[in-house]
Amino acid sequence: MFLAELVEALGADAVSTGEAIAPRHRTDWSGVSPALPLALLRPRNTGQVSAALRLCTKHGVPVVPQGGLTGLAGGAVPRPDAVALSLDRMNAIESIDVAASTMTVQAGATLQAVHEAAAAKGLLFGVDLGARGSCQIGGNLATNAGGNGVLQFGMMREQTLGLEAVLADGRVLPMMRPMQKNNTGYDLKQLFIGAEGTLGVITRAVLRLHPLPRTRATMLVALPTFDAALELLGRLHARFSGSVSAFELMWRDFVAASLKWQSLREPFDDVHPFIVLTEISGSNEAALAAALEEELGSAMEAGLVLDAAIAQSQAQARSFWKIREATAELPTNMHPPLNFDVSLPMADIGRFAAACRAALDARWPGNISVFFGHIGDSNLHLSTDMSTVDGSEHDVEAIVYGEVEKFSGSVSAEHGIGLHKKPWLGVSRTPDELEAMRSIKLALDPLGLMNPGKVFD
Structure with a gap:
């Protein structure tokens, strides 16, 4: 029936x-x-x-x-x-308001379709990630996705002005008002962003757009230490306030794996401990290039930068990004990969990575683990080849999440909890916080029918 x-x-x-x-x-x-x-x-x-x-x-x-x-x-x-x-059939870009810089979309629209529709109107959507051609806005909202543009624009939560969601009993919450200022009690839409479908189904959204940059510079910069990366980021923020759109730090283990997997050449004559891929937006190409060369020269004199390359074409910029986006190669080259997506206080990320590396090497000498991340927004990724750690998933997780707890970090920066991280949620949430979350769940989904078993029991 x-x-x-x-x-x-x-x-x-x-x-x-x-x-x-x-x-x-x-x-x-x-x-x-x-x-x-x-x-x-x-x-x-x-x-x-x-x-x-x-x-x-x-x-x-x-x-x-x-x-x-x-x-x-x-x-x-x-x-x-x-x-x-x-939601794949609900994929329409319903409207774009150029004057208000907003876009109304159905939840099944892909992130790439949103980017292309915004660009056609001279605008930019602030969230971008490697799965842009397949991932959908509803899923991005349900997981509060981040990706490469968080440093400049914020995560999906910051990009959302309105939302439509359907509760478990079929009631529709039409929270689609596109105003930035709307102080009328609880901001209900925020409950559904990051809830991973456990409170209801997101069906439509009003997204915030931004002016499309007139020019953008893409650079690869070689660095001696993690702390040098943080100091360089601070300098870039001070010189190009609000214009640093990406700051992707790659440890040597990740760079070496990426080059090997994709048969790419070393980007510099020498091998360096860290390489950062950074993008800066601006209004004048010549002025931006001159300012970057000056800033990089100053950083080299200070010993922060060992070498640097500024892309001279879109093709070269894509080749720089190809190194960073080797994450698409993980399933093919690790057997299988065990992926971590954690966040920590920025100043502690270098020490956290070193502690994880030391603990993993002590337990499984010769293991293959790679470190990389957005860094400027406190997000670090770590992937371990399970075939090099005896397939001991729980033991690797215990080491990594144990270090996360020591550094007061989060077990999930942008991927969500789902099933995979549910056993470790207590590392980042207190019992009282979990009880408050369960109370919200009970209020909106009293029968427990929405995505049961995900996030928490």
């Missing part, structure tokens, strides 16, 4: 079961616990999402929202007793 009612409400082409459900909908990029859901729902509009959730509540069937399935924490992995609800 339940499936028949879904077909009647959504249409036969919007409800798939059994082997008609494509394998991609049985897990996400994390590869955690693949499962065939009871059904796959692909609604076309908010009304159909509402109808589907009403029926799920009526029959007590859990719902697992799915976006582009590019998550790395298992947040979109379905269950055999649940329906998977995909």
Whole structure:
């Protein structure tokens, strides 16, 4: 009866079961616990999402929202007793208000489509990440995605003016007011951003846009120490206030792996302990280049910079980014990779990385682990080849998250909790904080049907 009612409400082409459900909908990029859901729902509009959730509540069937399935924490992995609800058909760019610098989109629109639509109007969306061609705005919102532009613009939370969400019982919250100033009690939309679908389904959003930079300089800079990277970042912020759009630090282990995996040449004549990829935006190309050369020269004289290269073309800028975006090569070259996405106080990141490296080397000499991160927003990534640590996932996690706890950091900077990090959430949240989160969950989803088992029990 339940499936028949879904077909009647959504249409036969919007409800798939059994082997008609494509394998991609049985897990996400994390590869955690693949499962065939009871059904796959692909609604076309908010009304159909509402109808589907009403029926799920009526029959007590859990719902697992799915976006582009590019998550790395298992947040979109379905269950055999649940329906998977995909937003991929709700992918419209509904409108762009150039004067107000806003865009209204459906949740299934890809991040790349949002970027392209904004650029066509001379505007920029402030969040960018390597999965831009596949990830969807709804998923970006549900995980409060960050990526490469956080340093300049902030995470998805800062890019969102309005939101539409559907609660478990089918009620629609039309929080789509596009005003920056709106002090009318609780800012309800913020509850759904970062909640990983555990409170409801995000269906539409009003996004904040920014002026498209007239010019942008991309540089690779070689550094002797982590502390030199922090000092260089401070200098760039002081000289180019509000214009540093990326500051991607790569430890030597990551650079070496990236070059090997992609058959690339060393970017400098000498091998250096750290390389940072940084981008600065500006209004005048010649003036920006002159200011950067002056600042880099001063940093070299101070011993902060060992070598540097400023991209002379878009092709060269892309070649610089290719080194950093080797993360796409991790699944192919690590067997498999165990990925960490942590945040720490900026001043402690270098010491944290050294402590993790020492602990991993002491336990598994010769292990392959690589360190890289956004750094300017306190975000560090670490990936370990499981075949070089005897497949001891829990032991590696215990080492890394143990160090996170020592440094008062967070077990998840931007990937979310999902299934993968749920056992470690207590490292970064107190019992009272967790109880407050459970109270919110109970208030909005009293039957516990929305993405059950994710984030916390």
